[in-house]
Amino acid sequence: MNKHVMNEAIGETRLDRGTQGVIGQGVDRYEGKLKVSGKAPYAYEHLIGEKVAYGFVVPGPIGRARVKSIDTAKARAMPGVLAVVTGDAIMHSSAQPMGPDVPAMKGEIFHYNQPVALVVAETFETARHASHLVEVDYEPLEGHYEMEGRRETGRASDGGPMAADTKRGDFEKAFAASEVQFDRTYTTPSYHAAAMEPHASVAKWDGDQLTVWSSCQLLDLNVKQIANGVGVDASKVRLLSPYIGGGFGSKLGIGPDAVLAALGAREVGRPVKLALTRQNVFQATSRRGETIQRVRIGATKDGRITCFAHETDTPNAEGEGFFEPSGISTVFLYPGDDRLVTHRVVTTDVLTTSAVRAPGEATGMLATESALDELAEQFGIDPIAFRKLNEPEKDPQEDVPFSSRRLLECIDEGARRFGWADRPSKPATRREGEWLVGYGMASASRANSLMASSAEIEMSADGRATVKTSMTDIGTGTYTILQQIAAEMLGLPLDRVDVLLGDTSLPASSGSGGSWGANSAGSSVFVAAEAIVEEFARRLDVDASTLTLKDGHAIAGNRQIPFSEILKRETLTVTGKIEPGDTSDNTNQASYGAHFAEVAVNVTTGETRVRRLLTVGTAGRILNMKTATSQCYGGQIWGIGYALEEELVVDPRSGLIVNHDLAEYHVPVHADVPKLDVVLLEDRDPYASPLAGKGIGELAIAGVGAAINNAVYNATGIRVYDYPITMDKLLPRLPEEVGAAA
Amino acid sequence: MKRNRRAKRSMKLKINGVEHELDIDMRTSLLDACRDHLGLTGSKKGCDHGQCGACTMLVNGRRINSCLTLAVMHEGDEITTIEGIGEPGNLHPMQEAFLHHDGFQCGYCTPGQIVSAVGMLGEVADGWPSHASADVKAGAALSGDEIRERMSGNLCRCSAYPNIVDAIETASAKMKENA
Amino acid sequence: MRPFDYARAGNVAEAGQMAGRFIAGGTNLLDLMKLEVETPDKLVDITRLPLRGIEETDDGGLRIGALVSNADLAADPRIRRDYEVLSRALLAGASGQLRNKATTGGNLLQRTRCSYFYEPSQPCNKREPGSGCGAIGGFNRIHAVLGTSDKCIATHPSDMAVAMRALDAVVETQKVDGSTRAIALGEFYRLPGDTPEIENVLEQGELITAVRLPKPFAGQHRYRKVRDRASYAFALVSVAAVVRMDGGKIAEARLAFGGLAHMPWRDETVEKALIGQEPAMANFDKAADILLAEAKGQGENDFKIPLARRTLKAVLADATKGA
Structure with missing residues (x-):
């Protein structure tokens, strides 16, 4: 095993030399032809032609209860029904990404419409109908379905994605003594990842060996979760996720489908296919918790921030450690000697909350970046100038240097490209027909992390390379960037590099999540490729640093030798591993950017439309400009949804998630999205990874909704503190005069 | 006791020019007939309720949500799925354009987007107006706003929308060239 | 979805005697059958x-x-020329795919989108008479005010x-x-x-065979449809209007509203109050008051109450401008 531990900054690499000329290029996706022709098999689409059975989940329509009894006789009597699976092992929601535990129901209903049983039948249609015939008798228990009135019960969890509390100095004292005090409370609703592919699994037993095809992001953890859930040893389980129809965090932990399909398959003695319905996905996987965020900022009279507090209340189910870490960027993004970032978890009996795209930043910066806009206005300072005035020189919490932080460059570049100078200097002063027009901006930041990951490169005798790792591609472009890294490092044309992903029989990887995938898995490929180069150099008896590799040839001095000759008709296989090291501790690493939005608010109705959106970002080396830009479009559009449309509604009387489908949970549609602009500045972060790259997948969602909110204020003079900014919140304060004629 | 209803029914479906004989549950949607019984898994199930567009197929040249119709109701129809649009090695200009413009990420909504786009261009060619048309009396011309409105029945959570619009514009031009 | 018998109607006369639920586009019926x-x-397949x-x-x-698809109806040159409000309303609804499948008769018979109606475990007097109403006191953002x-x-x-209601x-x-x-839509x-x-x-068994529009109304x-996202969403408020001016005054105003009630809403006292009036905001406000x-x-x-007022006023202002 060739291992690289990230203990110091990386020097010049073959990626910098770019001899093959493929790294960074916006090449088409490796698996693209399969995807555009419907030939890429997603979880449910395996075992075509085999005799399989179909599962359908029985939901428990009560908020909190103990199951007294389940009568499956009617369902089982239906012709075509093969089994009704019940029992303690049924998962009531998705597993959390933090460990191998799974949430087994153990005879209880923890939230409305959780799974209580699985019908397995010869056909999907039979299973679906029979699910209505399972009769469950409940003993209702007291349930709490909202945070309101119970916020004082919030607990500090030590099982979350960051410390519950991060403190420095004495905030309360500093704030009390501040010349200027800003104190606002913001709320964000519950959101749902709503990936287009519903969680689905196909399970097949061969004796005591279990194979599961499922839609999962972190295979090496997920396979343990499945084993735990089914009650077998993880060595007996193989998990495959070659294609994943979107995850956005909702597939970091396994869904209830994986274990249910395996239990069902064991019971009926043949493979079982189970796709959750869209209604199940909304009610039985996981969601992003709603937040109540208090932001307090102390400043001097001339606009310098001196202390900063960001306190978040957010719910989760009983015993759950995860919380929405809204203060995650606040810890290092804003200055102030006295600092306070806290999170409290209020227990509710509603679907588990867990990680959704950019946990923390996606909600926290809706608050803090709106707060900065309002505070800048109070000082009569342009929001850009205000940020420049308050740009910290080092990590204000830990006093360590930033590995690289080019936030102000992003802001300046964005302002220039966007035409920020044309922003209406006073709110509610620009009207075009029926539309009030405004500009807004916000900063973006996303903490960077590197995870342990490994990959194998197999060089076949004819000089082709195959990259193998359990890593997943959830739409982020993993197949493509791993192909590009291997091709660049090894000097191979792209069409001579293959990539195999999504299989726990391959070397263990970081999986996809937290924007760490490309750098972690990519670095493992880098390490493996370096080892191959070393081996080539050894065989050619030259120093590796003098060896140039291009188009399948090694060039050493005046010799040019085809790889096939170096390989001597033998396959060469090496494994590379990356591990995080000292640079994670002695530098503060994050990706940065700036968003600029132009919105139009209809003066009659309060309907808000985004007209322009520009994001300028830096995230170290960009491995593929096309797929990285696409990721940023995704973040921007999520920002549109979060700012204007999305809201998962819980009925506080029963705990029912009311809008549990895609008709009533509004994600943005084509018509909501104008032409977007994304600019990624040329950048390297040598402390972040051997690739000198940082996470990009979640950067663009951080702060973008606040830029939209700030633009709504600039357009209307109305500040909204409760997301989403729907028309009912604007209507009471819009001008009385309606229509186009002003 | 309920009457014992005839659960299964044999039916003929013509998909991508090929006749298939099926003996399946009457309740089977056109989408599930393809995915569960014919090995045609290119069309996707995203919501099963006509709320996402991932299952879009062409029936007699017009795009529909195949999840919201019964297979048995389509005997005698000409059905086109993504598999009938083009295959690797012989991609349709729309598929080529989606590939080059990165009009997808996870790829799950993609077959529906592509089939919908092909159907949509047919509607434009026939002069159908849309909600985005300034004058419904006039014929239809393709523009960014027109594409966005007409494609709004196809959700993409990865949010490849800007690239999809570019891809459709490119493919439309290419298809006119080829015509 | 429960098992059902399936039969195809060969002609209109026999369809009603086949004693079943008619299915045409199926976009709403199958949606609800899947949820039982x-x-x-x-x-009875009438396609x-x-x-x-x-x-x-x-x-x-x-x-x-009755089987004309929403898409074909919206695109029909006569509808676009003479009944523009109808073409516009159709194009504001659903998606391209749904409009291709949904039929004229079926569209009239759509069931409500109330979330409590759609969730079989919740009380709903419409789905299960006598069980109560989940929406009252619940999440009722999309619900009726009239x-x-x-x-x-x-x-x-x-x-x-809604447009058809305005068009009589x-x-x-x-x-x-x-x-x-023949039943007037009103x-x-x-x-x-x-x-x-x-x-x-x-x-029971009565089949919609056609919808008849009277000769076109000038004006x-x-x-105008107001909704939470720019497309593919149901109306929070919608206004269908056909307004004819004569000598700078409103000669005729046909107004129907969506999103406000259990049915397309039309109130002829509102229209009467506008006839003979100048197109002034104060007059539009009076109509909205009624x-x-x-x-x-x-x-x-x-919020639907002020929203309906504002939307009506803006529509009237727009339809009467330049007269």
Whole structure:
């Protein structure tokens, strides 16, 4: 095993030399032809032609209860029904990404419409109908379905994605003594990842060996979760996720489908296919918790921030450690000697909350970046100038240097490209027909992390390379960037590099999540490729640093030798591993950017439309400009949804998630999205990874909704503190005069 | 006791020019007939309720949500799925354009987007107006706003929308060239 | 979805006698059957009936076959030219795919989008008479503010029907016994009252065969739909308007509203109040006062009352400008 531990900054690499000329290029996706022709098999689409059975989940329509009894006789009597699976092992929601535990129901209903049983039948249609015939008798228990009135019960969890509390100095004292005090409370609703592919699994037993095809992001953890859930040893389980129809965090932990399909398959003695319905996905996987965020900022009279507090209340189910870490960027993004970032978890009996795209930043910066806009206005300072005035020189919490932080460059570049100078200097002063027009901006930041990951490169005798790792591609472009890294490092044309992903029989990887995938898995490929180069150099008896590799040839001095000759008709296989090291501790690493939005608010109705959106970002080396830009479009559009449309509604009387489908949970549609602009500045972060790259997948969602909110204020003079900014919140304060004629 | 209803029914479906004989549950949607019984898994199930567009197929040249119709109701129809649009090695200009413009990420909504786009261009060619048309009396011309409105029945959570619009514009031009 | 018998109707006369639930586009019926909100024992497939034509009537109007798709109707040159409000309303509804499948008759018979109606475990007097109303006191952002009852506050989701209501459309039907009747759309729907499960005046087995439009109404045609996202969403408020000016004053105003009630809402006293008036905001406000005099919010949907007022005023301002 060739291992690289990230203990110091990386020097010049073959990626910098770019001899093959493929790294960074916006090449088409490796698996693209399969995807555009419907030939890429997603979880449910395996075992075509085999005799399989179909599962359908029985939901428990009560908020909190103990199951007294389940009568499956009617369902089982239906012709075509093969089994009704019940029992303690049924998962009531998705597993959390933090460990191998799974949430087994153990005879209880923890939230409305959780799974209580699985019908397995010869056909999907039979299973679906029979699910209505399972009769469950409940003993209702007291349930709490909202945070309101119970916020004082919030607990500090030590099982979350960051410390519950991060403190420095004495905030309360500093704030009390501040010349200027800003104190606002913001709320964000519950959101749902709503990936287009519903969680689905196909399970097949061969004796005591279990194979599961499922839609999962972190295979090496997920396979343990499945084993735990089914009650077998993880060595007996193989998990495959070659294609994943979107995850956005909702597939970091396994869904209830994986274990249910395996239990069902064991019971009926043949493979079982189970796709959750869209209604199940909304009610039985996981969601992003709603937040109540208090932001307090102390400043001097001339606009310098001196202390900063960001306190978040957010719910989760009983015993759950995860919380929405809204203060995650606040810890290092804003200055102030006295600092306070806290999170409290209020227990509710509603679907588990867990990680959704950019946990923390996606909600926290809706608050803090709106707060900065309002505070800048109070000082009569342009929001850009205000940020420049308050740009910290080092990590204000830990006093360590930033590995690289080019936030102000992003802001300046964005302002220039966007035409920020044309922003209406006073709110509610620009009207075009029926539309009030405004500009807004916000900063973006996303903490960077590197995870342990490994990959194998197999060089076949004819000089082709195959990259193998359990890593997943959830739409982020993993197949493509791993192909590009291997091709660049090894000097191979792209069409001579293959990539195999999504299989726990391959070397263990970081999986996809937290924007760490490309750098972690990519670095493992880098390490493996370096080892191959070393081996080539050894065989050619030259120093590796003098060896140039291009188009399948090694060039050493005046010799040019085809790889096939170096390989001597033998396959060469090496494994590379990356591990995080000292640079994670002695530098503060994050990706940065700036968003600029132009919105139009209809003066009659309060309907808000985004007209322009520009994001300028830096995230170290960009491995593929096309797929990285696409990721940023995704973040921007999520920002549109979060700012204007999305809201998962819980009925506080029963705990029912009311809008549990895609008709009533509004994600943005084509018509909501104008032409977007994304600019990624040329950048390297040598402390972040051997690739000198940082996470990009979640950067663009951080702060973008606040830029939209700030633009709504600039357009209307109305500040909204409760997301989403729907028309009912604007209507009471819009001008009385309606229509186009002003 | 309920009457014992005839659960299964044999039916003929013509998909991508090929006749298939099926003996399946009457309740089977056109989408599930393809995915569960014919090995045609290119069309996707995203919501099963006509709320996402991932299952879009062409029936007699017009795009529909195949999840919201019964297979048995389509005997005698000409059905086109993504598999009938083009295959690797012989991609349709729309598929080529989606590939080059990165009009997808996870790829799950993609077959529906592509089939919908092909159907949509047919509607434009026939002069159908849309909600985005300034004058419904006039014929239809393709523009960014027109594409966005007409494609709004196809959700993409990865949010490849800007690239999809570019891809459709490119493919439309290419298809006119080829015509 | 419960098992059902399936039969195809070969002609209009036999369809009603086949004693089943008619299915055409199926976009709403199958949606609800999958959830077992609808549980028909038998489906009668009427898609092969010859009801796909749009023909001119003797009085200068149009007869639209019940099976004409929403897409074909919206694109019909006569509809676009003479009944623009209808074309606009159709195009504002659903998606391209759904409009290709959904039919004229089926669109009229759409069920509400109330989330409590859609969730079989929740009380709903419309789905299960006597079980109560989940929406009252619940999440009722999309619900009705006019003509509600303490049994039901659901709205009718159609855009098409709102425009047809403004156009005085007439529904042509055939009963089981073969007799036919014509029902003015204004008499077709029912308010929820104590029986929200009964949504219209159709009898068991009565088949909608066509919708008849009277000869075109001159004037400015507008359909304005207000919704939470820019497309592919149901109306929170919609206004269908045909407004004719004469000598700088309003000569005729045909106004119907969606998103406000259990049925497309039309109030002729609102229209009468506008006739002979100048197109001034004060006059539009008076019309809105009449329209909304009895409006009652349920909490989450209170905003619909000012929203309806503002939208009506803007539509009237737009339809009367330059006159």
